Amino acid sequence: MxxxxxxxxxxxxxxxxxxxxxxxxxxxxxxxxxxxxxxxxxxxxxxxxxxxxxxxxxxxxxxxxxxxxxxxxxxxxxxxxxxxxxxxxxxxxxxxxxxxxxxxxxxxxxxxxxxxxxxxxxxxxxxxxxxxxxxxxxxxxxxxxxxxxxxxxxxxxxxxxxxxxxxxxxxxxxxxxxxxxxxxxxxxxxxxxxxxxxxxxxxxxxxxxxxxxxxxxxxxxxxxKISLKALATLPGTTLSLSEPQDDASVFKVGITISHTEMLIDLRDNPDQCAGPVNLSRDGAVVAAQMTFKALTAPQGVTNGGTFRPLKVLTRPGSLFDAQAPAAEGFYFENMIRVYDLLLRCLATAFPERLPAGNFASVCATIIGGVHPDTGRLFTLVEPEIGGWGAEPGRDGNNAMYSGLHGETYNCPVEICEARYGLYVERMTLNDEPGGHGQFRGGRGICIDYRVRSDASFMTCGYTRSVVPPWGLQQGEPGSLNYVEVIRQHSDVRERYAMASSVPLNAGDLLRVRTGAGGGFGPPGKRCKDAVRDDLKNGYVDAATACAVYGVQG
Structure with a gap:
């Protein structure tokens, strides 16, 4: 030595x-x-x-x-x-x-x-x-x-x-x-x-x-050592959770925490499917590793030793341990579903450590076609930003990427318009209601993409389009993620969450809406001055302020 x-x-x-x-x-x-x-x-x-x-x-x-x-x-x-x-x-x-x-x-x-x-x-x-x-x-x-x-x-x-x-x-x-x-x-x-x-x-x-x-x-x-020290500060406990999903399936998890190990059991989940949302076992393990890190020592070092006390159980042939030749193109939506499921299960026992649910979707938006100025094929691949959940003493963050993405950024409007055959006509915080609580969930966004060329297309992969982000400690759920297609010279709005190659022509508008995070604590306990600030900033309207928070506009 x-x-x-x-x-x-x-x-x-x-x-x-x-x-x-x-x-x-x-x-x-x-x-x-x-x-x-x-x-x-x-x-x-x-x-x-x-x-x-x-x-x-x-x-x-x-x-x-x-x-x-x-x-x-x-x-x-x-x-x-x-x-x-x-x-x-x-x-x-x-x-x-x-x-x-x-x-x-x-x-x-x-x-x-x-x-x-x-x-x-x-x-x-x-x-x-x-x-x-x-x-x-x-x-x-x-x-x-x-x-x-x-x-x-x-x-x-x-x-x-x-x-x-x-x-x-x-x-x-x-x-x-x-x-x-x-x-x-x-x-x-x-x-x-x-x-x-x-x-x-x-x-x-x-x-x-x-x-x-x-x-x-x-x-x-x-x-x-850092992971074991963090585990030693947690009470030994066994937790479980079942959560309905957008497609009416139910995801389940069991978690056992001791002073030397965290065991995550994902075996009791649906079989792999004939669609592209399957997740490999290693993908499920990565989601478990991120959850483990969030609960134990989020500011500590991360390396191969960090996850030695973590054990993950999966069932081969299940949605979270898919076998070849399963399609996995939209794996990320079920990866974030696993991550969010684990966080929700742990947050019920550790609300002081973890926030309420966030918009929890990559919200992958893919727009392609032929650039009207250059004649070259283009493909915009844009993960979208949304609202994070509230936590004790703090409102959720507005317009952040999901937990899978870390410190990434949205594509600037100037780059988007120069490189792709699109105009970005609007980017604002989403004004749809949701995430009310003593501390409110962060707001999602609303983006309008105007298509510039015929024979274009849109593909999207969003979850949390039916089941909203969860609140904590009597906080209310957040709002939903979805895309609307508004055809030129038409008032009809087509709504999508998971769709492929939706045809688009010049003048059509794509409107992306991402959800608000869940609230924390009863809405009636929100500070009146904070509600007035919400009104001023457009986070709530006068009717909501009165009905939910008891504050007159």
Whole structure:
């Protein structure tokens, strides 16, 4: 055992975080698609040689949780002598590639060698606009198996000893409707993993392989200690919850908390379906990991050791442990359903730690067609922002991304209008009522997209379109997520939540509405001055202020 003082350990551990953040910045600056460089629909990280996450970079929490699983799958598919210095692997298959999400989310991973020893991996994941399949954008609510959703890449070697494998690049280009965007985003990801690998090699040269590896082991042990310390402060308890969903199915969870473990049981849930909302087991595990982190030590370190005290039970062939060839294009809606289900179950026992329900949907909005100015195909892929739930002493946040997304951003109007064949005519807070309470839920948004060209289309994947976000401690439920299509020269409004390839023509209007979060505490206890501020800001109207809060406008 080599001696590792606390100062050197901290320097190496902070260097790992800085390297992961630098990878994120490089990828953002080089990417071609706004979904990556504006929305930041991506994530970066570093794993140890065995694939356990050593440092989570910036990006979507659910994406960072994917990277270790993808690297472990690469190690499973390739013998040690097939993994060489300079290699880069590509993967996107939730059934056999460790990507755990859907085919549009592509992982790039690079082994890092020091003195010919494999010491770590750099990895990233990002949403690609189109990977083939039955519809533009590769996401269809009508897909019944994964073969209809695009090109599957199960831990494929893309670059060998520093040299691109041309045949693989040709396959990628031939299977995308937007090959230029695909290739631009691909090389941005490659640049990021290569840059991170170089930094890690420099770190090993400075401190030596043994100290570097020991620092990573110590860091993971620290992650475990922080989780166990947090669990020790919680009362031992067993919880369960059943919750109806938009489609009338019922999701169930059991949670057992002890001083040394959190056990999450998702086995008693519906069978996998013939649609695209299935979730892989690893996807369910990522949702459980985020929940575990939110309850235990949300500000503490996150690495492979953090989740050692977490155990997740699933049933193969169920909606949360889908088997091939299940379609998973809209996996994210059931991933966030699992996450929200777990939070709701825990919030009943720990209302002081967790807020009321939020709009809890990615609200994926996909609009495509031919750009009227350039004649090029475009595909806008826009996750939407919505209202978060209230908590003790605090109103919910307005217009934030869901818990799966972390610190991501909506696409700026200027970029949207320049890159896509659309006008954004309005973006305001949603004025539909909901989320009343002593502390109110945050407001969702209302966005109007005006279509500029004929033969366009819209695909959407929203949940919480029937069952609203839940309130806590007598707080009222929030409001719903949905999309309206308002045809030019017509007053008829078509309402959608899960739909594919809805035809659109020039002049048609898409109106997106995302929900308010749930309220916390009885509405009658809300401070009168706060209600008046709500009136002033348009969060409630005079009738609601009078009927719900007892305050005259």
């Amino acid at each position: 080599h001696s590792l003082d606390i100062f050197t350990r901290d320097i190496i551990q902070n260097a790992l975080q800085a390297i992961a953040d630098e990878m994120f910045a490089a990828m953002r600056k080089a990417a071609m698609s706004p979904i990556i460089y504006e929305v930041l629909d991506m994530g970066t990280g570093i794993t140890d040689a065995q694939g356990d996450i050593a440092s989570s970079g910036a990006g979507i929490p659910a994406f960072v949780g994917v990277l270790d699983k993808a690297v472990k799958q690469i190690l499973k598919h390739h013998h040690a002598d097939e993994i060489e210095d300079g290699d880069v692997f590509i993967s996107n298959d939730p059934h056999d590639g460790g990507a755990v999400t859907h085919l549009n989310d592509v992982v790039l991973a690079m082994p890092v060698f020091a003195d010919r020893h494999l010491v770590a991996w750099t990895a990233n994941i990002a949403h690609w606009n189109d990977v083939g399949g039955m519809v533009p954008g590769s996401l269809s609510t009508e897909a019944v198996d994964i073969f209809q959703e695009g090109l599957r890449l199960a831990s494929v070697k893309l670059i060998s000893r520093g040299q691109p494998i041309r045949s693989v690049l040709q396959i990628l280009r031939a299977n995308s409707r937007m090959p230029d965007f695909m290739e631009g985003d691909l090389w941005a990801g490659i640049a990021a993993v290569r840059g991170g690998a170089l930094r890690l090699q420099q770190l090993n040269s400075k401190y030596g392989i043994d100290l570097f590896l020991q620092a990573m082991r110590d860091f993971m042990d620290l992650g475990e």
